[in-house]
Amino acid sequence: xxxxxxxxxxxxxxxxxxxxxxxxxxxxxxxxxxxxxxxxxxxxxxxxxxxxxxxxxxxxxxxxxxxxxxxxxxxxxxxxxxxxxxxxxxxxxxxxxxxxxxxxxxxxxxxxxxx
Amino acid sequence: xxxxxxxxxxxxxxxxxxxxxxxxxxxxxxxxxxxxxxxxxxxxxxxxxxxxxxxxxxxxxxxxxxxxxxxxxxxxxxxxxxxxxxxxxxxxxxxxxxxxxxxxxxxxxxx
Numbered sequence: 609x610x611x612x613x614x615x616x617x618x619x620x621x622x623x624x625x626x627x628x629x630x631x632x633x634x635x636x637x638x639x640x641x642x643x644x645x646x647x648x649x650x651x652x653x654x655x656x657x658x659x660x661x662x663x664x665x666x667x668x669x670x671x672x673x674x675x676x677x678x679x680x681x682x683x684x685x686x687x688x689x690x691x692x693x694x695x696x697x698x699x700x701x702x703x704x705x706x707x708x709x710x711x712x713x714x715x716x717x718x719x720x721x722x723x
Numbered sequence: 724x725x726x727x728x729x730x731x732x733x734x735x736x737x738x739x740x741x742x743x744x745x746x747x748x749x750x751x752x753x754x755x756x757x758x759x760x761x762x763x764x765x766x767x768x769x770x771x772x773x774x775x776x777x778x779x780x781x782x783x784x785x786x787x788x789x790x791x792x793x794x795x796x797x798x799x800x801x802x803x804x805x806x807x808x809x810x811x812x813x814x815x816x817x818x819x820x821x822x823x824x825x826x827x828x829x830x831x832x833x834x
Contacts, residue, residue: 612766641821641822643824648826649826650812650824650825650826650827651767651812651814651824651827652824653821653822653823653824656821664820664821666821698766698767700766706816706820706821706822709755709816711769712769712822713769714759714766714767714768715766716764716765716766717765717766
């Protein structure tokens with residue numbers, strides 16, 4: 609079974625630009641969650657999508673948004689990029705989602721650098 | 724306010740010895756705890772978990788201990804191997820909340 613894939617793997621943007629990251633979950637998984645990893649803050653939850661609906665949201669500004677398509681693929685968008693948005697963005701998929709205590713499988717991440 | 728804390732950013736252990744990674748939490752509603760391992764350029768991978776109804780869970784060389792009264796859990800790796808060198812994240816969950824992660828501990832196992 610193919611794992612979670614994320615594209616692109618690396619991205620360099622400048623302040624003020626916007627960026628879209630993509631995540632393809634494991635086949636059959638309906639939940640996709642997004643996390644931001646930075647050296648100072650560790651892994652922080654951004655949001656979770658389940659069957660195309662946002663089900664949970666972390667404490668991030670509205671510049672961070674996401675969506676999920678009918679095939680469970682998910683995209684995350686960050687608008688008006690700031691230097692502090694430089695991070696590794698990870699997505700994770702699971703069968704039933706965060707509230708069901710089932711295992712999440714992480715992708716390799718997208719390394720975003722904002723200059 | 725960090726609900727899950729890993730107070731040791733790094734740990735070095737000799738091959739064959741025990742590695743003990745610690746994690747503290749503040750939210751008494753957490754009832755499920757997980758450890759993830761992360762190598763560079765890869766996503767975290769699930770290692771072991773424990774429900775709050777237990778105080779110990781073992782899987783091969785890995786054992787997780789939970790002390791609910793102290794709101795503390797630890798991961799023991801015995802014996803430690805060079806391939807165990809990675810960043811270890813502790814995470815906690817309750818029924819209605821997303822996973823809350825600690826900041827991670829970098830383990831280096833020296834041959």
